[in-house]
Amino acid sequence: xxxxxxxxxxxxxxxxxxxxxxxxxxxxxxxxxxxxxxxxxxxxxxxxxxxxxxxxxxxxxxxxxxxxxxxxxxxxxxxxxxxxxxxxxxxxxxxxxxxxxxxxxxxxxxxxx
Amino acid sequence: xxxxxxxxxxxxxxxxxxxxxxxxxxxxxxxxxxxxxxxxxxxxxxxxxxxxxxxxxxxxxxxxxxxxxxxxxxxxxxxxxxxxxxxxxxxxxxxxxxxxxxxxxxxxxxxxxxxxxxxxxxxxxxxxxxxxxxxxxxxxxxxxxxxxxxxxxxxxxxxxxxxxxxxxxxxxxxxxxxxxxxxxxxxxxxxxxxxxxxxxxxxxxxxxxxxxxxxxxxxxxxxxxxxxxxxxxxxxxxxxxxxxxxxxxxxxxxxxxxxxxxxxxxxxxxxxxxxxxxxxxxxxxxxxxxxxxxxxxxxxxxxxxxxxxxxxxxxxxxxxxxxxxxxxxxxxxxxxxxxxxxxxxxxxxxxxxxxxxxxxxxxxxxxxxxxxxxxxxxxxxxxxxxxxxxxxxxxxxxxxxxxxxxxxxxxxxxxxxxxxxxxxxxxxxxxxxxxxxxxxxxxxxxxxxxxxxxxxxxxxxxxxxxxxxxxxxxxxxxxxxxxxxxxxxxxxxxxxxxxxxxxxxxxxxxx
Numbered sequence: 001x002x003x004x005x006x007x008x009x010x011x012x013x014x015x016x017x018x019x020x021x022x023x024x025x026x027x028x029x030x031x032x033x034x035x036x037x038x039x040x041x042x043x044x045x046x047x048x049x050x051x052x053x054x055x056x057x058x059x060x061x062x063x064x065x066x067x068x069x070x071x072x073x074x075x076x077x078x079x080x081x082x083x084x085x086x087x088x089x090x091x092x093x094x095x096x097x098x099x100x101x102x103x104x105x106x107x108x109x110x111x112x113x
Numbered sequence: 114x115x116x117x118x119x120x121x122x123x124x125x126x127x128x129x130x131x132x133x134x135x136x137x138x139x140x141x142x143x144x145x146x147x148x149x150x151x152x153x154x155x156x157x158x159x160x161x162x163x164x165x166x167x168x169x170x171x172x173x174x175x176x177x178x179x180x181x182x183x184x185x186x187x188x189x190x191x192x193x194x195x196x197x198x199x200x201x202x203x204x205x206x207x208x209x210x211x212x213x214x215x216x217x218x219x220x221x222x223x224x225x226x227x228x229x230x231x232x233x234x235x236x237x238x239x240x241x242x243x244x245x246x247x248x249x250x251x252x253x254x255x256x257x258x259x260x261x262x263x264x265x266x267x268x269x270x271x272x273x274x275x276x277x278x279x280x281x282x283x284x285x286x287x288x289x290x291x292x293x294x295x296x297x298x299x300x301x302x303x304x305x306x307x308x309x310x311x312x313x314x315x316x317x318x319x320x321x322x323x324x325x326x327x328x329x330x331x332x333x334x335x336x337x338x339x340x341x342x343x344x345x346x347x348x349x350x351x352x353x354x355x356x357x358x359x360x361x362x363x364x365x366x367x368x369x370x371x372x373x374x375x376x377x378x379x380x381x382x383x384x385x386x387x388x389x390x391x392x393x394x395x396x397x398x399x400x401x402x403x404x405x406x407x408x409x410x411x412x413x414x415x416x417x418x419x420x421x422x423x424x425x426x427x428x429x430x431x432x433x434x435x436x437x438x439x440x441x442x443x444x445x446x447x448x449x450x451x452x453x454x455x456x457x458x459x460x461x462x463x464x465x466x467x468x469x470x471x472x473x474x475x476x477x478x479x480x481x482x483x484x485x486x487x488x489x490x491x492x493x494x495x496x497x498x499x500x501x502x503x504x505x506x507x508x509x510x511x512x513x514x515x516x517x518x519x520x521x522x523x524x525x526x527x528x529x530x531x532x533x534x535x536x537x538x539x540x541x542x543x544x545x546x547x548x549x550x551x552x553x554x555x556x557x558x559x560x561x562x563x564x565x566x567x568x569x570x571x572x573x574x575x576x577x578x579x580x581x582x583x584x585x586x587x588x589x590x591x592x593x594x595x596x597x598x599x600x601x602x603x604x605x606x607x608x609x610x611x612x613x614x615x616x617x618x619x620x621x622x623x624x
Contacts (some may be wrong), residue, residue, distance in 0.1 A: 004544035017223050017224050018223045018224065018225050018240075018242070018245030018246070018248065018249055035245070036492065038244070038265065038266070038465060038466040039466050039469065043454075044454070045454070045458070045465060045467045046466075046467070047466060047467060047468075047469035047472070048469075048473070050334075050468075050470055050473055050474075050475075051474040051475075052474075053472075053475035054475060054476060054479055055479075065367065068201055080146075080150065080227060082154050083483075084328045084472070084473065084474075085437035085469050085473055085483045085484060086154075086155060086157075087154035087200075087202060088149075088152070088470075089150070090151065090170075090199060090207065090218065090220070092140070092172045092220040092221050092240075093198075093199075093220055100201050100469030110324065
């Protein structure tokens, strides 16, 4: 254990919201990293990416941030209705503003902006 | 918009107005497309009249808002169904047990209220996921681990209350067992704190779970006696190392001495990790070099101690006939990124979602069902019981699987909790209603067959919670009746999660 904990009350009362900041303007990157990346990031251990590799067989990128063909409507449809093992996401998880920011982030990243 | 059962339009409208006033109009959901987000994505009744669906949802952010919402529901006798992160997939997700209930969505209550490294605990709200708690600990730079279950987006509180388990060391893997103190809103809106939390100015709420007098926390596990708004949890001081050795035997019946030794080592707390038991009973015969049974033997702790404990394990397993013991790699923590990339993260206290790969497309299964449910009976933790269960499964497999046409998977033997053996059967669930109906019939048949042998479920999908509760029928269902007596006393209008785990309030008992 670190010496610090012997002298300081590490019982820090945080009272900070976990996850995304509720009242700040949503960051598309933060929404992506919190809600999408655990399944759709590149590399092994990401079941969304693995499943899309099988689906597309390399014809379309399996990694979400490499997709240039996803419209905001398509992203909203996947987020709000789900597909296969991916469930829909409620508005207490991904707000409409989060969703719009996410769509912009995916489009900008895929376009290299 | 559907009405809740036994509720008039006028009463519902009045409640919705009050809820909007309490939590804000943005957080009361009544439009069909918003309420549809609360459907259980893995419902075995998807798209059928029996699918369990909400009438509306309300999402408070504070304790006071929860109290206000509950008081309004009680006044108008509107059934609520509390969810935390709503990610209890395969067990009902964010959908209610009683169709027409209003979902009380606690996801916005997402504060990590306290992290304490010296005494290794956390105090959290229901909307805090394992990802959230992990991130908060990392951000604070504390040298403690969480115990993640398979899906990291689950609620720390929700998983514990549903009876879930994780993948690090005992006792932390037993999520309800490793909680310490809770705060609960009762059906009349009153707030109760359990254990040492009942002491005004108490300073040990997360230091002692028992407090004084009868312990009531168990009423809220798989229960509907209140809405839990805070819970404390023990955290695990980061262990120096994890070493997972492998033991294998080559004859079917040698699972008996194998488990005897494994049980001894776990009951001595020499082995503290999650010892899973794998069998090859449905593969080629267990002769030659192919093991019939494989168990993993994970030990967390200081390196010198773990080395000695592993040596002790090797000596003990030597008494098992023809047992192969393979010493595992020593993983020193914290792991670097490269090492973390080649291990199962949840065994190292790092939450992820990799488990969903088993439900996604693979080369062998390019068109999977998508969802699943599980029948997970508890059997005695002995080799004899494992062999009996295997024989039972084989005896009934052809009949229950329609001659092999139904591709359910089983049995998977899991030892997530101390002194416990779960023998799970998994059923794929998707959007094919006819196939879902056949899977439901198979699920029900396994429940009935297992109950006749004295084995029953530890946790059930919402659609089967009544069925599984009925198997616990000793003395004319005296346990169920006792729970109903308590339910009627603390929630006389039956507004809190009616039907959860087979506990129905008087108002809905003869529905």
